[in-house]
Amino acid sequence: MNLVPILYENEExxxxxxxxxxxxxxxxxxxxxxxxxxxxxxxxxxxLVHRLDKDTYGLMxxxxxxxxxxxxxxxxGSKVAVKEYIAVCAGTLKQKKGVI
Numbered sequence: 129m130n131l132v133p134i135l136y137e138n139e140e141x142x143x144x145x146x147x148x149x150x151x152x153x154x155x156x157x158x159x160x161x162x163x164x165x166x167x168x169x170x171x172x173x174x175x176l177v178h179r180l181d182k183d184t185y186g187l188m189x190x191x192x193x194x195x196x197x198x199x200x201x202x203x204x205g206s207k208v209a210v211k212e213y214i215a216v217c218a219g220t221l222k223q224k225k226g227v228i
Contacts, residue, residue, distance in 0.1 A: 142190045144186055146185055162176075175193065178211075
């Protein structure tokens with residue numbers, strides 16, 4: 129398993145670049161998951177703040193404590209922090225821009 133890139137870290141959180149193909153949480157039929165593998169990588173239990181689909185890669189916030197996870201989950205849920213997604217598509221689209 130390759131290391132998950134850490135792009136930012138402070139006393140509360142890591143901001144990581146989750147690779148495509150890695151499930152965020154373990155479960156039935158999941159051999160490797162971000163929550164388990166990243167915890168091994170950093171040597172401590174980590175707490176998910178939000179999720180990305182297995183086949184999606186991109187930035188994620190992972191907390192270092194339950195209190196930090198609660199704080200950052202509320203920030204994202206309150207719309208203080210804005211999540212923005214960019215999709216790469218094959219083919220020709222009718223419009224150059226749009227909102228999903």
